[in-house]
Amino acid sequence: MKFARRLLLFIFGLMVVVAGGFAFWLYNSVHTAVSHDHAADYITIDNGLASNRILDILESKQVIQAPLATKIYLRVFHRDERMEAGDYRFPSPITPLEVLELLKDGKKRTQTVTIPEGWTRFDIAERVASQFPAEPPVTDEEVLAMMDDVSLIRDIDPEAGNLEGYLYPTTYEFALETPPKAVINKMVEQFRSVWRPEWDELARKIGRTKREIVVIASLIEKESKVDSERALVSSVIYNRLEQGIPLGIDATNVYIAKMLGRWDKILHKSDLEIDHPYNTRKIQGLPPGPIGSPGKSAFEAALQPAQTDYIYYVLNVEANDGSHHFYATASEFLKGKAAYQKWLAGQR
Incomplete structure (x- = not known):
């Protein structure tokens, strides 16, 4: 009887040790970040793939290097969690848990486009045509023609003949397949979001x-x-x-x-x-x-x-920062202009 009790205690203790070891292994495996060589690449997860198949793809890319532990973790703790199709970039190093978190989002491959402040619609059309190739391809001129759709701003500028001035300059992120017209629409939407309601009142006050x-x-x-x-x-x-x-x-x-x-x-x-x-x-x-x-x-x-x-200004060449000198009289302006022209002659 005494022996049997000891045997049971031994078995129970062994099970506790094994369970503890398993829990430690599982926890450590899914929380350990690993490095891989595909951080700059997009990995496409197609629609309809089972979770095990998705993890197999990521194992083949070495994004996940503890596939068994990840599958067990997913089955035990997140059996109902969906992995969304999409185009993913996985940072390096990354843990399996971070991979699973990213797979919830259904990321699509994106294209970043920056429109600098001051660019004209001609400049913007050229960039949009080159960075957002459509099927069939569109030319700069065709994108420019899309900017004649003043219905987008009819309510805010009934006199407009095109969208010049209303294509807000900033950095945008779009899905790769975004058509040029949608890019243009987004720029107008951004103008609307930046323009503050109180600015209408300020404009009215200054006539x-x-x-x-x-x-x-x-x-x-x-x-x-x-x-x-x-x-x-x-x-x-x-x-x-x-x-x-x-x-x-x-x-x-x-x-x-x-x-x-x-x-x-x-x-x-x-x-x-x-x-x-x-x-x-x-x-x-x-x-x-x-x-x-x-x-x-x-x-x-x-x-x-x-x-x-002030009614004049001249580039401030001493500062060399794009700033200007400002003048209220023609005589002051002519002196400043002469100094600028002398500097300009020295640059040739």
């Missing part, structure tokens, strides 16, 4: 329509890349508009060249002298439409210009 604010912001975006001085650039634009002085913003002449299909990265004398509604060297007031995609700080500067008497 400007939303369209005019978008035009002014596009000019500011082109003229200054330094956020801290954009309200000053805005003040120059407003002061010139108030005094009936042509804005003289050469970026509008660049835009003309792009519209005419002859922009070659050089602003020619003929571009500055052309008779055109966008030539702000000749017209008084704002050009007919935006000349690029403004970012948030440009909108804020257009809505809240600094209170100054």
